[in-house]
Amino acid sequence: MRDAVTSLIRNYDVTGRYLDRNAIDSLKTYFDTGMGRVQAAAVINSNAAAIVKQAGSRLFDELPELIRPGGNAYTTRRYAACLRDMDYYLRYATYALVAGDTDVLDERVLEGLRETYNSLGVPCGPTVRGIQIMKEIVKEQVAAATGVEKPDFVDQPFDYMSRELGEKDI
Numbered sequence: 555m556r557d558a559v560t561s562l563i564r565n566y567d568v569t570g571r572y573l574d575r576n577a578i579d580s581l582k583t584y585f586d587t588g589m590g591r592v593q594a595a596a597v598i599n600s601n602a603a604a605i606v607k608q609a610g611s612r613l614f615d616e617l618p619e620l621i622r623p624g625g626n627a628y629t630t631r632r633y634a635a636c637l638r639d640m641d642y643y644l645r646y647a648t649y650a651l652v653a654g655d656t657d658v659l660d661e662r663v664l665e666g667l668r669e670t671y672n673s674l675g676v677p678c679g680p681t682v683r684g685i686q687i688m689k690e691i692v693k694e695q696v697a698a699a700t701g702v703e704k705p706d707f708v709d710q711p712f713d714y715m716s717r718e719l720g721e722k723d724i
Contacts, residue, residue: 555649555653555655555657555658555661555662556653556655556657557652557653557654557655558580558581558584558653558654558655559581559584559654560655561655561657562577562580562581584654587654587707590696590700590702590705590707591651591652591654591707592652593696593699593700594648594651594692594696594700594705594707594708595648595651595652597692597695597696597699597700598644598647598648598651598692598695599648601695602641602644602645603641605644605688605691605692605695606637606640606641606644606688607637608691609640609684609687609688609691610636610637610640610684612687612691613680613683613684613687614627616683617680617683620636620680621633626675626676626677626680636684639681640684640685640688642663643663643684643685643688643715644688644692646658646659646662646663646711647659647685647688647689647692647711647712647715648711650710650711650714651707651708651710651711654710656710656711656714659711659714659715659718660718663715664715664718664719667719678719678720681719682715682716682719682720685712685715685716685719686712686716688712689708689709689712689713692708692712693705693708693709696708
């Protein structure tokens with residue numbers, strides 16, 4: 555797993571370049587948002603179970619067919635598996651948020667997900683929607699806890715997972 559600094563330096567090192575203005579600006583942004591990212595991780599850590607529960611409730615309110623007979627979250631076992639997966643996505647989003655880099659998401663979440671979801675018949679759309687709902691809840695909670703009105707730095711890991719899952723033929 556890499557963080558934003560390690561990834562940036564690695565990319566410049568591979569090409570044998572000194573850090574240019576773009577690199578310095580990227581580093582500045584990373585360090586300027588550092589405390590906010592750590593505070594956001596603390597908010598997520600303190601409220602993870604409630605975030606997942608609330609996101610699951612919102613998701614199933616929006617898509618009630620998922621919990622009806624024949625739906626992918628129908629039966630207690632499947633419902634629990636859905637919430638477990640949401641918790642998994644939230645935990646890894648937190649790691650990526652702190653690192654300022656989505657590398658951990660590729661390594662630990664997205665690789666192999668296509669095969670798993672295909673074999674289980676899990677639809678991607680509701681998964682992506684659940685991830686976006688968690689992002690909305692996290693942003694609300696981070697704003698309330700930290701006073702940061704627009705914690706847009708929270709978006710990156712959630713949007714990355716959504717984009718990657720949405721673009722794959724799952």
